[in-house]
Amino acid sequence: MSEETLQDKILKARQSAVSRAGNDWENFVESFLKESFVQIRNTSQEESIKKVVEDIEVRRMGKREEIAQIKQEYPQLYKSLFIPIVNYAKNRQFIVENPEIISTIFETGNVIGDVDIVTFSRKHQIPIAIVSCKVSLHGRLTESLFYALYYRITNKIKFVLATPDKGKQASKGVWETEWGTPQNPSKDRVLAMLFLDGVYVDNVPKFMPDGFDSRKESTALGGIVRHLSELPGDIIRWYEDIKFNITNEKL
Numbered sequence: 290m291s292e293e294t295l296q297d298k299i300l301k302a303r304q305s306a307v308s309r310a311g312n313d314w315e316n317f318v319e320s321f322l323k324e325s326f327v328q329i330r331n332t333s334q335e336e337s338i339k340k341v342v343e344d345i346e347v348r349r350m351g352k353r354e355e356i357a358q359i360k361q362e363y364p365q366l367y368k369s370l371f372i373p374i375v376n377y378a379k380n381r382q383f384i385v386e387n388p389e390i391i392s393t394i395f396e397t398g399n400v401i402g403d404v405d406i407v408t409f410s411r412k413h414q415i416p417i418a419i420v421s422c423k424v425s426l427h428g429r430l431t432e433s434l435f436y437a438l439y440y441r442i443t444n445k446i447k448f449v450l451a452t453p454d455k456g457k458q459a460s461k462g463v464w465e466t467e468w469g470t471p472q473n474p475s476k477d478r479v480l481a482m483l484f485l486d487g488v489y490v491d492n493v494p495k496f497m498p499d500g501f502d503s504r505k506e507s508t509a510l511g512g513i514v515r516h517l518s519e520l521p522g523d524i525i526r527w528y529e530d531i532k533f534n535i536t537n538e539k540l
Contacts, residue, residue, distance in 0.1 A: 402436035462500035471511035
């Protein structure tokens with residue numbers, strides 16, 4: 290499939306996702322990814338691409354019931370994503386002596402770190418990329434950076450951020466990007482360059498503040514900050530890395 294044709298299909302997926310999302314950014318990102326893969330699968334002339342897309346699953350993991358469902362359906366995937374806090378806790382004895390506290394908070398004694406959406410191989414139950422969804426940062430990027438670093442060190446999992454870039458909103462009716470520019474990056478952009486595998490932005494009007502004018506304003510793309518429409522293609526490319534690793538392990 291040509292690059293131009295792929296982008297056309299992803300644009301259709303975006304339009305469909307906007308109509309379905311309501312006011313929920315995570316719903317939009319999830320719908321966009323699913324629609325994109327359906328479009329690619331149905332129109333690609335390359336059997337290899339079709340096979341890859343057919344094996345890619347997109348699932349939400351931000352709520353307790355969603356995590357429980359993943360644990361039941363894909364136990365190996367769940368195992369690769371949970372953080373065994375008993376092993377890493379500073380005061381392990383307290384946790385051992387008071388297991389009901391952990392059970393109350395995390396149910397299983399484990400925690401899933403900032404995994405709003407996970408894309409993974411159904412066949413191998415291996416995560417391709419974790420997508421953290423944030424409408425705006427407001428000092429919360431450090432949460433994503435912490436979990437990105439953890440998952441990279443422990444399981445070499447790709448970790449990305451998806452955001453509409455609602456902005457700093459320093460003045461009412463005035464939009465200011467949180468990411469600066471490639472030439473004059475904000476602190477968050479620099480940190481993302483160091484610790485994330487990508488920041489994917491789409492200034493969807495319904496998620497932007499009053500005063501934002503899409504005809505005149507937009508997030509400055511470049512480097513680590515890319516348009517959300519590029520994420521499906523990157524996930525397909527990262528899937529190839531998974532296949533390579535699996536093949537090497539079998540040799």
